[in-house]
Amino acid sequence: MPKVADFETALTPTWCPGCGNHAMWRALKETLEELELPWTDFAMVWGIGCHGNGADFFRCQGFHSLHGRALPVATGIALSNPDLKVIVEMGDGDGYGIGGNHFIHSVRRNIDMTAIFHNNQIYGLTTGQASPTSDQFMKTPSTPGGVIEEPVNPVGVAVAQGATFVARGFAGDIPHLKELYKAAIQHEGFAVVDVFQPCVTWNKMNTFKWFRDRVYKLEELEGYDVTDRTMAFETSMKTFHELTCAPDECKVPIGIFYREEGAATYQDDLPQLKAPLYKLAEKPRDISKTLESYGG
Amino acid sequence: MPKVADFETALTPTWCPGCGNHAMWRALKETLEELELPWTDFAMVWGIGCHGNGADFFRCQGFHSLHGRALPVATGIALSNPDLKVIVEMGDGDGYGIGGNHFIHSVRRNIDMTAIFHNNQIYGLTTGQASPTSDQFMKTPSTPGGVIEEPVNPVGVAVAQGATFVARGFAGDIPHLKELYKAAIQHEGFAVVDVFQPCVTWNKMNTFKWFRDRVYKLEELEGYDVTDRTMAFETSMKTFHELTCAPDECKVPIGIFYREEGAATYQDDLPQLKAPLYKLAEKPRDISKTLESYGG
Amino acid sequence: MSEGKDRRGRELRVKIGGEAGFGIKSAGQTLARVFMDAGLNIADLTEYPSLIRGGHNNYFLRVSKDPVFSHVEEVDVLVALNRESVDLHLDELVEGAAVIFDPADVSTTGWLPSGKLRPVPVPLKEFARQAGGTIMRNTVALGAVLALVHFPLEGLAESLREQFAHKAPEVAESNIVAAALGYQYVSQNVPDFWLKPRGIKGAPKRLLIDGNEAIGLGALAAGIGFYAAYPMTPASSILHFMAKHERDHGVVIKHTEDELAAMNMVVGASFAGARAMCATSGGGFALMNEALGMAGVSESAVVVGVITRPGPATGLPTWTEQSDLRYVIHAAQGEFPRVVLAPGDQAESFELAWKAFNLADQLQTPVIILGDSYLSDNRRSIPYPDLDSITVDRGKLVTEGDVAPHPEALGGNGEYLRFKLTEDGISTRVLPGVEGALQLGNSYEHDEYGYGQLGEPAETRIAQNEKRMRKLDLARTLVPGPNYFGVAPADADISVLCWGSTVGPLREAALWLAEEGVAVAIMQVVTMWPFPALEVADFIGDAKRTMIVEGNFTGQLQGLVREQCLLDVDHSLHRYDGRQFSPERIVAGIKEVLADA
Amino acid sequence: MSEGKDRRGRELRVKIGGEAGFGIKSAGQTLARVFMDAGLNIADLTEYPSLIRGGHNNYFLRVSKDPVFSHVEEVDVLVALNRESVDLHLDELVEGAAVIFDPADVSTTGWLPSGKLRPVPVPLKEFARQAGGTIMRNTVALGAVLALVHFPLEGLAESLREQFAHKAPEVAESNIVAAALGYQYVSQNVPDFWLKPRGIKGAPKRLLIDGNEAIGLGALAAGIGFYAAYPMTPASSILHFMAKHERDHGVVIKHTEDELAAMNMVVGASFAGARAMCATSGGGFALMNEALGMAGVSESAVVVGVITRPGPATGLPTWTEQSDLRYVIHAAQGEFPRVVLAPGDQAESFELAWKAFNLADQLQTPVIILGDSYLSDNRRSIPYPDLDSITVDRGKLVTEGDVAPHPEALGGNGEYLRFKLTEDGISTRVLPGVEGALQLGNSYEHDEYGYGQLGEPAETRIAQNEKRMRKLDLARTLVPGPNYFGVAPADADISVLCWGSTVGPLREAALWLAEEGVAVAIMQVVTMWPFPALEVADFIGDAKRTMIVEGNFTGQLQGLVREQCLLDVDHSLHRYDGRQFSPERIVAGIKEVLADA
């Protein structure tokens, strides 16, 4: 079974020093080691963005796909080989902006895979434009007058769309993040893990400190029930924060928002997906019976 | 001011006899007449689908755009001419399937316009494939084994995404639908009106009768508070219905789910949008001051 | 119409016209099946607007004991389900043509007295009602047609049972009754008709399929595992076909949220080793471009069907055109090898479909099957395919086990190199799950491992780019060559180039012209990319007079010929009104050119 | 490097190299501004990987009293902010070149003893720390460079104040101190350097801009009202530029959810009458294709910037290539007229940008501005534009009032016909809000009103299709013609065709060759579509020997020449490693060809 160090390639990560991506990667590598997942049994898919550069540093099977299209590429893999656990990493622009449609539809499919969102509330790789999760009034090169849209509420949307697992982590708390990763990878169904991943270069507002001062854990919240969809929705509406709000005025919940066990996954409903589909192409398929209805 | 009959072109509607689109159109024409909207003051935008064929029958200013792209076309119009009320008509495949990303992002922008979804839970124009709102287990040419995904929950998603107006109508109740249309058009902000529009040709399950037996009105529901987002969310989770459920087991709420008055619209936050933008191109713009910072 | 005059009586041409939404096409296909099962050759053509109801639909059926390659303009028997059908198709009727109609629906003013026509009034609705419902009036008409041409009714019963196989058995039985009523009535009330097609006993087994069914069958035969699509006319029926067979053949079918998803899923499925395909029309293909390029740079074996219709944009959804050839050749940013195959008929659609999967695997790059509405929507009787000739060649692929026994896939240090530089441009694919090989697919330029950052040095870029482009040389040795019909160009009065479904009416036209002593040579370009420049140059070089017939405005094949061969043709014939060329038009076009010669 | 040997000493070529993320580009641009403000001519070139940190960045600056058309390979002064910079750029240094470095960062083994180089150790970090922070070490280096070449320091202070205008004033002032420290140190410690550029007094006013700023300025001048985009390298800076000016120029800017939205919004904005534009790179353009076709069929006046980078797919995001020419010409299903303009430099980018809006309005069809990274990312000093020559021509457009006084827009029945058939293919656009005109934009084929259902008859389709395609004839009379440089082809040893940004290094190469007695004729195709076939044929026809220089693998311009002119060139020079041709490479390429002659 590969250990943390085995997941590293000869390339040194090019993420900025202090970037939340380092921590997220570390959490994932440790999770994989602890889950004792052999290389053969999982495949990673990345979108395009700073997060996706991880494809160069991460020794594993995987596909560095297009900006916004990681989920469908991952779906193609998951629906072609039931033996692979598929883990998808996306940016916030990538996954909620240009890829937002695949997000909703993957949720409602309950495809068995894990979707990790590197939510730095900014477009990192393209030098700091506003992302769909940027806080209102944030000034960026594409919004010099400040963002005037509500941020995307990935937790709320997922919950409204029937998600079976929705969690939110923080790159500043690796042990907690690992717990979320583990639960997500072990969840049978589509697991959404949105991770606050401070971008130290472009996002000068939502910093590690900003979050450290504000995050609290749902599992420590009295009376929080992860099987209560409405509670998850209501809590998601509280995760919106304003750039200027004081630490005690805006608290940011992390942890598992919602979890439903036992729901059928998309794969469960595909009786034809018992073995990898490449086995269907070992020789020509016999279509003679099918030809009968066309006169043959 | 144009009257109902004035909104008709020389072309006879080609919708199937009994199709819910007829009723929706009638409701809209009557609404426009009653609102005394002159032709010059509003523009329609259609997506592609049976609903969109309405572009040929509806005498007005408008754009019959692409499948799934009605909202961005409409946004371009709305953000270029503040004098036009923009009303968008979409199909369920059109607006929630291929156009789903524009749906979420239009909601969070709170663009001032009205978005009407012809929700027949089927792809009408392309001959009856499952749509993203098709009920689970529905058998169609693209899902002969039955739909295995949760339907899109447009009301819940919109509410989670910060929508300021979300309503649901039924083509079988024109007076009620007109009330929704009126409120939506008068709403300042992005108004979502999802309308159950039975497709009599392809959707043999969700028929007029099916809905008639099940719909009830939120405004008649004791204690329903249209300003309570959580209530709207919870109610949206109840609108999922199963194909086989008995009328008294699955009730379908219609009416205004949620309304927030006074929120700033996207246009409100664009001080430069005081007059139609074509006025900026009456003569060359003087850029001499701008050139200074480049050495000029 | 003048061009086909003397063809009257050699074959049977039936047209059924009526309002959209009344099942005219399925009725027509049922009739077609009766004749094919009796050993005759078939070509049909359905025309309909992009509406569910309203608007005019018509179904055309051509039946002959000789091979038929396309529809024709002339009609011998018109079933007019409404008055509009008479008005719209009057011009197409040959002298003595029969018009079957229900006097209750179709007014008789204007055309009835015409001495050239044979009116055949039949109480279609009334008989349908008697059989169980007016919806069956098409079926009554089918009975009427068979009786008119003295063809046995028996086949129809069987064919109706096939048509209604997925409904309650009563449905088929009532329809059989309806047909019998129509048959009886005409047999008893209508005097002898001058056309009496006969079945052929002991004719070899054939298939009656449209182009999309052919592609679907070809994909099944090839061992397809994953098919993803978003509905779009005229490609949707491939989705329907595949979905229908998902259970019996174990294929995973995904009706996706959009075409972006479809194409990206297919790339993922290919990464996981499935034979994977998607199909769409031009507008959906537009949304697939970016992922097509990703398939190119990540060297993914994928098959993409592009079944075109007239554009631009939504255009004319239910009509036909050949105006996306250049688009599919140049689509997506950057340069990468691709193969574009354009089948000319249903038999070739089947064959190219299964071959496309082999090419995709051998070349590890996208293979596009370029069709059009005319081919995809319409049926032809084709020879029963030689199933034993079908092969599965997955190219350089390791699906299972350990990578160690595959040293050709490894670098000097024993590590797996997904994008190893090779002479033919093909590296060994090793599927995820194989021990010892970690493969990274990448949409970035990359090095031999697949790492993007290491793809940036100039040398790596050059090496990988040239490696990929070398595949085009290999492709040239693998792809199907052009088809030639008619005489050799040196012996021809005119040598005509074409591609795709236009070859049907062109072959038909050539046969007709031959009867008049005009010798035509035909070259059908099948692999559009890489373009067979040498073969085309030879054909043009040998020819006395050359012409291109293609269904577009700008002359896209002609542009390719000019670019790739630095040669031009003498004449060109275009059509861009959404309709396929008829043989009549082509005959007229060629005669005009030759008259000017 | 051999090709440029004798050019040493005629101009100043500085390179600054270091790790990504340390503001090398902005430092370099500040230096560039010092020289331009002193009246000298400038060309710069930044190279960087697609990473925020890590990886090697370098900024190249060329300064001359003569006009400069491109970067060159040779370097006179290297500022090495790390050791890698020395290793990577050693080959580029001319004899006697200076290497400014901080001994604390850059080891001196291997290169220092080289007698050919002049090492200039400067304690950059230490001085920066003294001035207020090590981040300013670039600025110290700028001071050092100026001192080395005996250029006055004053301009730099001004230029730094400009660079840091949006920060607290202390920032600029500390940087000025940092620069002074570097200046002083070198003045005092480094012996006389052999290059001493002098400013030019009274030089005319110029601009120092990159291609994207030029496009943005052109769009502003044209009266743009709406700009929508999704960030994508190398087009993002147009978005940043427009956003920066949204308030002072009243433009509505939308950073959209994706490129699908951007292009569709632009079509909507155009419908409402705004001058509207979007821009992206190849991958984003892929997502715009469908709406591009919609703009074509709905006859929408839109401007689309496509600023390319090497593909396929994500490719090499920060590098340059010319491999999307065919893609932009053929993109989107169906056939419709479009104009493709490829500026060759920053001045032309400005001019073509404002002209694009006029063409779009006059032709009511999409106009594409095709650029690339080399042009968009790099700055040149260009003559101050003649602002009075800028015109706004909105074509046949009624913006306000009532339609009645515009009978040319109306049908026989007095109703407004949005798609009225006209001889030149252009119908009168009447904006929504004008009394009496109800206009229907449509992505379907349509009739003169815009109704889709009525667009289905063959005659309507033919009429509307031909009407649209007629615009290409009108376009030919409106679009900019090719540019010619150097001698006439008849007098040239070699006549070279090019397009886009390649013209810069080519012109430079031609000047150099002229000095060696080799006469070069250059034709730069500017309007790529409709293609200037006659002009190209003339140029080739007059030439003794012809060549194409283009930055791609497959020879896309060459393909167009072959297709459109039925002619080929004798030679071609390609580059597809993400880097722009240098004049050196082109000189070598041309000499090689002539040597073989």
Ligand SMILES: Cc1ncc(C[n+]2csc(CCOP(=O)(O)OP(=O)(O)O)c2C)c(N)n1
């Ligand atoms: C179709 C397309 N559009 C735009 C881009 C350019 N692009 C690359 S990464 C990116 C956004 C990065 O932001 P995010 O997804 O949040 O990832 P991060 O860099 O912050 O991790 C963009 C716009 C692209 N590669 N493809």
Ligand SMILES: Cc1ncc(C[n+]2csc(CCOP(=O)(O)OP(=O)(O)O)c2C)c(N)n1
């Ligand atoms: C990009 C693209 N893909 C597919 C289509 C084909 N298409 C036209 S309408 C339609 C779906 C219609 O369903 P819906 O949006 O629900 O509208 P309805 O017909 O039910 O009103 C599809 C898939 C298209 N026009 N464009």
Ligand code: SF4
């Ligand atoms: S730019 Fe931001 S997200 Fe990207 S690597 Fe640097 S800190 Fe991380």
Ligand code: SF4
């Ligand atoms: S197919 Fe359905 S949605 Fe379309 S017009 Fe007919 S009934 Fe209405």
Ligand SMILES: [Mg+2]
């Ligand atoms: Mg981000």
Ligand SMILES: [Mg+2]
């Ligand atoms: Mg629908």
